[in-house]
Each structure stands twice: as C-alpha cells, then as structure tokens.
Amino acid sequence: MRPMKNRCCRKSGRYLLICCLLGFMTTSAAGNAKAYPWWCATTVYQIYPRSFFDSSGDGIGDLQGIIEKLDYIRELGFETIWISPFFKSPQQDFGYDISDYYDIAPEYGDMATCERLIRAVHQRGMKVVFDLVMNHTSAEHPWFKDSALSAYSDRADWYVWRTGKGKNNRRPPNNWKSVLGGSAWIYHPQRKQFYYAAFLPFQPDLNYYNPQVKEAMFDVVRFWLRKGVDGFRLDMFNAIYEDSSFQDNPFCLRLIPSEENPDGFFQQYRYNLNHEKSFAFATELRAVVEEFHEPERFLVGEVFGPPATLKRFCDYQGRKGLHAVFLFQTLSVRFTAPALRALVESFEKEFPDPFIPVYAFSNHDRKRSFSRLGESMEKARLLALFQFTVRGIPFTYYGEELGMPQSNIPMRAAKDPLAQRFRWIPQFLIRWAGQSLNRDECRTPMLWNDQAHAGFCHPACTPWLPVSDCYSEINVERQKADEHSLLNFYKRILHLRRQITALQTGRMEVASHLCSTRIFAYYRSDESGKYLVILNMSNKSVKPAYSGGELLLSTHASNGAFMQPWEGRLVCFH
Ligand code: GLC
Numbered sequence: 376m377r378p379m380k381n382r383c384c385r386k387s388g389r390y391l392l393i394c395c396l397l398g399f400m401t402t403s404a405a406g407n408a409k410a411y412p413w414w415c416a417t418t419v420y421q422i423y424p425r426s427f428f429d430s431s432g433d434g435i436g437d438l439q440g441i442i443e444k445l446d447y448i449r450e451l452g453f454e455t456i457w458i459s460p461f462f463k464s465p466q467q468d469f470g471y472d473i474s475d476y477y478d479i480a481p482e483y484g485d486m487a488t489c490e491r492l493i494r495a496v497h498q499r500g501m502k503v504v505f506d507l508v509m510n511h512t513s514a515e516h517p518w519f520k521d522s523a524l525s526a527y528s529d530r531a532d533w534y535v536w537r538t539g540k541g542k543n544n545r546r547p548p549n550n551w552k553s554v555l556g557g558s559a560w561i562y563h564p565q566r567k568q569f570y571y572a573a574f575l576p577f578q579p580d581l582n583y584y585n586p587q588v589k590e591a592m593f594d595v596v597r598f599w600l601r602k603g604v605d606g607f608r609l610d611m612f613n614a615i616y617e618d619s620s621f622q623d624n625p626f627c628l629r630l631i632p633s634e635e636n637p638d639g640f641f642q643q644y645r646y647n648l649n650h651e652k653s654f655a656f657a658t659e660l661r662a663v664v665e666e667f668h669e670p671e672r673f674l675v676g677e678v679f680g681p682p683a684t685l686k687r688f689c690d691y692q693g694r695k696g697l698h699a700v701f702l703f704q705t706l707s708v709r710f711t712a713p714a715l716r717a718l719v720e721s722f723e724k725e726f727p728d729p730f731i732p733v734y735a736f737s738n739h740d741r742k743r744s745f746s747r748l749g750e751s752m753e754k755a756r757l758l759a760l761f762q763f764t765v766r767g768i769p770f771t772y773y774g775e776e777l778g779m780p781q782s783n784i785p786m787r788a789a790k791d792p793l794a795q796r797f798r799w800i801p802q803f804l805i806r807w808a809g810q811s812l813n814r815d816e817c818r819t820p821m822l823w824n825d826q827a828h829a830g831f832c833h834p835a836c837t838p839w840l841p842v843s844d845c846y847s848e849i850n851v852e853r854q855k856a857d858e859h860s861l862l863n864f865y866k867r868i869l870h871l872r873r874q875i876t877a878l879q880t881g882r883m884e885v886a887s888h889l890c891s892t893r894i895f896a897y898y899r900s901d902e903s904g905k906y907l908v909i910l911n912m913s914n915k916s917v918k919p920a921y922s923g924g925e926l927l928l929s930t931h932a933s934n935g936a937f938m939q940p941w942e943g944r945l946v947c948f949h
Contacts, residue, residue: 409880413454414606414673414698415731416879417502418763418869419770420453423739424461424483425469425839426820427773429832431482435839436820436831438484442495447851449499451776451862452869456496457504457608459739461489465515467577468792469818470506471610472513476595493603502605504673509592510611511578518591519579523566533588534579535571535617544568550623551647554614554632555796556640559647573614573647575792583615583656593663600664606673609660609697612688613637613678615653618646634703637679649680654687657696675733675768676700682725689730699768701733702726706741710748710758712895712912716885719765719897723883734762735770739818742811743772746781753941756864756930757910760943763868764899764908766883773821776865777854781811782819782843789813790840819843824852864930871928871945877901886921893917907946911938924948 428440438461448456460470461483470480479489496503512519521530537548539562547560548569560569561576570579581588596607625643632639637648657676664672674697678685685700708718722732736744736758748754755778762769773779786798786805794813805812819840823830828838829846843849854860872878881901886909889896893913899906907924911917916937924946926934931942938944 411880412671412698413502414671414768416876417454417768418452418872419455419457419504419768420448420451421457421459421735421738421770421772423459423773423818425459426818426831428821428823429836429838432833432836433482434832434836435482437482438479438488438492442488442492445495445499445501449501451866452873453501453771454873455502455504455605457770458506460506460508460610465513465577467513468575469790471508471574472511472515472578473508474513474515474517477598490602497603502670502673504606504608504675505599505604506610507596507599507607508610509581510573510614511580514577514579518581523563523570525566526568532582532585535582536566536568537571537621538567539569549621550642551617552624552640552642552644554611554637554644554648555793571617571647573611575796577792580614580617583652584619589659593660596660596663597666600667600672604672605670606664606675606698609674609676612657612676612697612700613649613653613680613685614647615656616650618650620646622646632679634679634707635681649678649684654691654696657688658691658694661695661697673698679703682721686725686730689726699731699733701735701770703735705734705736706738710754710912712890712893712910715761715910715912716890716895719883719895720885722767723885728766728882732767733770734765734767735772736762737772737775737817738770739772740814741817742809743779743781743817744775745778747809750778750780751941752778752861753930755861757912757941757943759861759865759868760908760928760930760945761895761910763872764878764906764945765897766881766899771865772817776862777822777849777851778861779822779849780843780845782816782841784813784815784819784841786813789815791815791818815840822846822850824850859932867928868945875906876903877906881906889919889921891917894919896921905948907948908943909938909946910943911941914940916940921946 422441425436427436428444429436430439430443431437461480462473463475463478463480464470464473479485493503518530518533521528522533538544539548540546547558551559553559553573559571559573561572562569572579583589624645626641627638627643629638637644664674676688676697678688678700682702688697688700702722704718708714726732745755786794786802789795791814797812820829820831820838820842825847827834829842829850832838854862877899881899884898886896886898894911896909909919916939918937926944927947928945931939933939
C-alpha cells in the first residue's frame, strides 16, 4: 500500500506542479491581455424613436415599439442601442427641444414604459444609451420661462442673456452666428434683452457659467444613471460654453461649414464653439458618470472640428473627459481606397489606443449612406465590412442594415424646422450639391415588411412621415428570408466580430504593401490571431498580392485569386 501511496503522492505532486505552472502561464497570459471596457468593443444601433415602430396606433413610433423590436436588434448582433430624445418636448425639433428632462413625451410612453425598456435591454445582455441635450432647452422649459420674466427672476441667469446695442438696444450684442448661419441672438420683448441660441431660436442655450445650471444638469445625469442607463450621446457638446468676453468673432472667407471645420457664413466661430471651458467641462461630466461604475457608463459627444481639436474632449490636460467623440468626416468621405485610408490614418494618429475613433456613416441629420453610395448594395456591403472590422466604435442608423434609401420629400412639405428655415433655397440647387436640407428625408419610418405602411404602424393610421416607396422591395421580412441580403451580411459580420476579439479591440495596422488606388487593406491582431481585411474599392477585378490565410468572409461569397469589383474579404492568419 505504502509504495503505492508514495507513487500517488509523487504523481499528484507532479500534477500539482504542472497545474501551478499552467495556472501561472495562463494568468500571466491573461495579465498581458489588456482588459477593455464594454464600450470599446461594442456596436451601436441608433433608433430614431418617432420612426422605428408604432405600437399605440397614432402613426408615431414609441418606447413600447422599441421594446417589441429589441429581439430584432439583438438577433442582428448589435450590443448597444442609442435612442434619440423622447423626453417631454413641444416637438418643434422633434425632441431636441426638451421641456422636462424628468418626464417622457406622452406620444412615446411614460416613465414605467421607459423603465421597462431599460430592463428589457439589460435582460438581453445589451446596453442602452440615451440622448442628452445639455446645451439648450426648449423655450417652453419652465427654467426658460422663469428666466425670461425679468433680470431679477430666480433663474435670471440660467440662460445667456445680453443687452443689445444701438438705439433702444435692439441690435444684437455681438456678431455671433448660430451654427445654421444668421445671428445667434434673439430679442425677447418681455425681458428686453437678447438670448443666445446656438441652433434654432426656440432652443435657448443654458449658461454653464452659473454653477446652479451645472448642478441641475448633473442631477439629470444622475437621475437617469440611477435608472440604469449605460451612457449618453451628448448633443451639440462643442457649443456648451461661449467666451465670457462676448467679443466679436473674426471674419473669414468660408461660406459652408464642414465636419472638419465649423467656421462658415463668413465667420470664424472662435468665441462660441469648441471653447476651452467646454473641454474642461467634459472632465467634470466624466467625474459625475464615474460616481456610477458597475457597470462603467459611456459618454460620446456630438462635436465638430479637426480630430486634433476634438481629442481634447476626451483628454483635457491629461484628465479624462468623454470616452469618445463622433468624427463626422465619416459622413462625407469619398468612397475610394485612398480617401478611406487617409481617414483611418488620421483617426489612428489622433486617437491611438487607449482612445478609440467612432465610425458612423448615417444619422438622423444627414443624408443616408445608402443614397450617398448611389444605392449600391455591393458598396453597402463593402462599407459594412469596413465599419465592423476597422478599429473603432461602429454606429449604425436604423434601416442602414437594409440599404434604406434617403426619401424625397419636398421642402414645402417638410416637418423638419431646419428645412422650414431653408425653404427659400431652390430645391434643384440643393440636389445639385448632393445635399439634403430636409432631415425628414432620412427620418422616414422603418421598413418592416411589405404590408401597409411597411408594417411601421397600424394600417388604419397615417404615419407621421411618408413611408419610403421602396418598401415592397426593401424591408426586414424580405431580407431576413434572402440569404444574400444586406441584412444577412450585417448579421454575419456582426456575429464574426463578436467572436473575434481582434476585430473588437485588436491592434490596427494599415497593410501598405497591399494598398493602391483601388485597394485599401489593413490587419487587426491580438493574441487570438491576425486578420486581414482587404477591400477592392473599384469597379475592376483585381488580384491582390496576399497569399495563404483562411477566408472567413467575402462580401461576394467568392474565393478565387481575383477579387471582384467592390468585393471585400476578411482573411484569418493563425
Ligand atoms: C444636434 C442633433 C440635431 C438637433 C440639434 C439641436 O445636431 O443631432 O438633430 O436638431 O442638435 O439639438
């Protein structure tokens, strides 16, 4: 017995030693593997609630409608949803004009439904990001109503008020323009002063120099975080502060602002956009959300400017600010290999790990990407392959997964206040410039099936915006049944991305030797493997100079030495 026991001991001793060694090796390997927070690796689906799904029969999408469609989003493979605002609002800017941050607009539901929505998202292992409009409120907000009463009211300086110039003080206090052009100052007859509005006149800017305003808004943030919201998309975050000197902005020769440069209308927006204090404010807001850490919450800013400036919203003098910012060059980048390469290289230069760029190709303000791509399903597939494999946080706008096109709605029929403001511009000029100033055109109802109103609402009601004519061909039901549809391509790439950590958080390296005027290629790698993404962004077949590897996915289900026009591939090298 004894020798046996000894043998056993010796054996179990060796076994233990091996286990310890293995344990040590695996923990040190895990120690090497960097742990990334959820928002770094996530994929986001943007819902414009008014247009997603109407459960109540009034022709307007609602929160219950979102709950009913959550499984659709989860099955597609998205992990996070961002919902455009659904708070109480006179809806002059369809929710971006809030009159109560603590209440839900009745057409969207009520607080109990909102809480159910948050729970329903979490039950599916997903995250939910709300839209937070901190820069301005609606002019109908009780804060503004009180502020407008007189210079002595309780909230007199909750907004940006200035006395006008000239006789009777009826000329604006300075030359600042709103981001839409035209003076940003609106005269208020009761208060006999001007208030500042960076966007539309019914959206007065809050005055963040007033600590009470800051606290009031931070309380809003805490309120929703306590309810379990996983983060916020921050509306017009680069307009939070204006310069307290109220100096005139300098003249400049630019007419149309761009994503890269918000100057325009012959003015440099030096004193009212991207102010130093707005960068610092991002760090204060970060500190507020960090009061809530299980799980970590996420802040993504809507900001405009060159990437180097925008980075300051994420990192201000070595302090942490927003987790990420939109980099809207994505909305106008040309669909060519050199243009995409230049975009990626500039984002990688300014936002190297641990920063992370955001890739969004459509949203509720801009022309839908499918139409920008000339309504080509091939190109839409290629763009999706790029978006879900490049290093970044991908944002998909509802319907983008179907190739939902931009609608064509005449300016005179527009509900969008922006279109109403620019109604005087001849339509042909706008179309000629390839633009859309009527945001209704990208906000039309989601295309669920080929039934009445594309299944968006009950057949007996009228949808708030006309349903796109293409719904009998382009809709969820039809694409689900078609193995080769864009929707099923989204599903495949999203599911691959979920399995391959290198595609989520791995290193990114441009494969220069494979790049050309036609081809853009890059590697993603981590300890799990090395992956090549190769995009033929041309209408010619090409023979790329890579060999070996295992083809995981092709936009064209092809596998030959030649890549077809507009084909993209994902190849794995173990
Ligand atoms: C942002 C929103 C836009 C809104 C504006 C004013 O740009 O994306 O839809 O109209 O801010 O809040």
